[in-house]
Amino acid sequence: MDQPKPENLILMTREPNGIAYVTINRPRSLNSLTKSMMTDMARAFKSLDRDESVRVVILSGSGRAFCSGIDLTTAEDVFKGDVKDIESDPVVQMELCRKPIIGAISGFAVTAGFEIALACDVLIAAKGAKFIDTHARFGIFPSWGLSQKLARIIGPNRAREASLTATPVTAEQGERWGLVNHVVEEGELMKKAQEVALAMIKNNQDLVLRYKSVINDGLKLDLGNALALEKERGHEYYKGMSKEQFKKMQEFIAGRGSKKPSSKL
Structure with a gap:
């Protein structure tokens, strides 16, 4: 059974x-x-x-x-x-x-x-x-x-x-x-x-993950160290980007600028 x-x-x-x-x-x-x-x-x-x-x-x-x-x-x-x-x-x-x-x-x-x-x-x-x-x-x-x-x-x-x-x-x-x-x-x-x-x-998934992380990790620190953490991770992010990635970012932003802003939540 x-x-x-x-x-x-x-x-x-x-x-x-x-x-x-x-x-x-x-x-x-x-x-x-x-x-x-x-x-x-x-x-x-x-x-x-x-x-x-x-x-x-x-x-x-x-x-x-x-x-x-x-x-x-x-x-x-x-x-x-x-x-x-x-x-x-x-x-x-x-x-x-x-x-x-x-x-x-x-x-x-x-x-x-x-x-x-x-x-x-x-x-x-x-x-x-x-x-x-x-x-x-x-x-x-x-x-x-x-x-x-x-x-x-x-x-x-x-x-x-x-x-x-x-x-x-x-x-x-x-x-x-x-x-x-x-x-x-x-x-x-x-x-x-x-x-x-x-x-x-709808947003850049890599940046969404990084942004959540820096917000949540920064909340565990005092403001001075949290700002330093943001700067450190920002430099790390841009340092890892190739010229091609920068070019794609510029093209994407330029393309978005020609469109009407999306509706708010």
Whole structure:
């Protein structure tokens, strides 16, 4: 007698247009994460990073939530496991992923789910979405960056209030504070995420990857060192270009100058 196949809790698909999709697919548990789901998610992002046909990744959750955090019935297995194993750490693999990651957030992004959202490069949120940090409420210590990243994005005072009170940050508040790029109707969420993804795909892919890298790496430094990093990578980039590449760049820019500007997002 055949055994039933285990449910695929992390879905990964690739489209011919260069967009890949990663979906947290445990809707009956509000997409709470088990250890095996975390490992599968980490492997998915590592695989997409290596796939040269993939230009942008859209991350979402199925059902009523983006991700409600760690499944607390498996908490000890998660928190006392090999926390230094980057191969099974989805946030580390998202941060190592060279491709831009767009988070499509509907419902709740709670605690670990909030941290996964913060590992995205751009956030699109549906109206009614909420970001909630419950670390302080449940006695869980943050380890995927929430205590550091949120303050850098929305400011330390707002971050302290959100984290120390466990008060939800709505999609609309998040947009005002610079956490969320766009707030849209629920039915328009994936359409907007795809629109932003396609706008990225239209650009020079090598430069998109380099630009994401220099922004994200620079955010880890003080301004002086970040500016030096930009200059260093800029010189490295131009030094590696041939005369033919410079000529093509000039021809491309000249050709673009004769066209009408494209519409904004």
